[in-house]
Amino acid sequence: MDMQLIGAGLEVSAFGLGGVFAVLILFYCATKTMLLVSGKSVKKGK
DSSP: OOHHHHHHHHHHHHHHHHHHHHHHHHHHHHHHHHHHHHHHHHHHHO
């Protein structure tokens, strides 16, 4: 096995996992923001 090829594979894997975690964190933040906004609008309606 070529060490350069293994290094490139690990780099691609790291970027892929980084992208997945970035999207999960973004989804979490968007969900929290929507819950906060909907909670404030429900309180205003009462």
